[in-house]
Amino acid sequence: MAAGVRLIGPAVLRVRVHLVGSDPEIWRLFEIDADLRLPEVHDALQTVMGWENSHLHEFLDFDPDLYVNVTPMRPRRWASALLREDDDEGFYLAEEDFALRAVLTHQVPLFYVYDLGDNWLHRLDLIETLPKAPGEPSVTVIRGERRCPIEDSGGVDGYDHILHVLEDPADDEHDDLSEWVTSMHNNPGRPFDATRYDTRSVNQALRREVPTGNTRTQRK
Incomplete structure (x- = not known):
């Protein structure tokens, strides 16, 4: 129409x-x-x-x-x-x-x-x-x-920062943020995938x- x-x-x-x-x-x-x-x-x-x-x-x-x-x-x-x-x-x-x-x-x-x-x-x-x-x-x-972004990830800028850190294992925040994302993702059967x-x-x-x-x- x-x-x-x-x-x-x-x-x-x-x-x-x-x-x-x-x-x-x-x-x-x-x-x-x-x-x-x-x-x-x-x-x-x-x-x-x-x-x-x-x-x-x-x-x-x-x-x-x-x-x-x-x-x-x-x-x-x-x-x-x-x-x-x-x-x-x-x-x-x-x-x-x-x-x-x-x-x-x-x-x-x-x-x-x-x-x-x-x-x-x-x-x-x-x-x-x-x-x-x-x-x-x-x-x-x-x-x-x-x-969609992870709840409580700090708005668009905060979520972008998290994704960039996850892509860089050498980043000082990588381990802590990876653990946090895993806990917030709450789906152990499927790894976190921002593109899915x-x-x-x-x-x-x-x-x-x-x-x-x-x-x-x-x-x-």
Whole structure:
């Protein structure tokens, strides 16, 4: 379907997400039910990317690294009830009140920050809008490249540093970081491989974790 065409009924959004600043780029192409609410989108992104869902997150309709001027209508940020507990000034909108189709368009990308300390910034771009068939899975990964970084590895720069040290056995930090990566990787049956992304296993996990259905949600 051509860009800019908006479906009124059940729809699937074909989306490309990448980890901003990653080089080589860490990215995924996936399809997702347009009517999933942002908390469900968060859960889907955790599985699609390979995160462990152990930190806070937020959604934004602007790039926080580039946006400067703030008008009364923008920017918009969405967060969970947990993050909104201390938001006395109403900084955040309730993420559970918004469906994905209401905040991601061909004209405006959506940004997702996971771990507000390491600040893993993701950009979601809408590629195509398609009709959703009955019984179609809510989320399906088409393809992607490279595993996501290790949790708590210090953001994009910290993770890059770890990868460079792992490649150099002569580095003073090599042994300590190798041991740490092994403990954090938590998969003794498969050695850590930063280049690997297994679409099949991710889709199997999505079938278990993200319900399938055409339940419509109220949109804002």
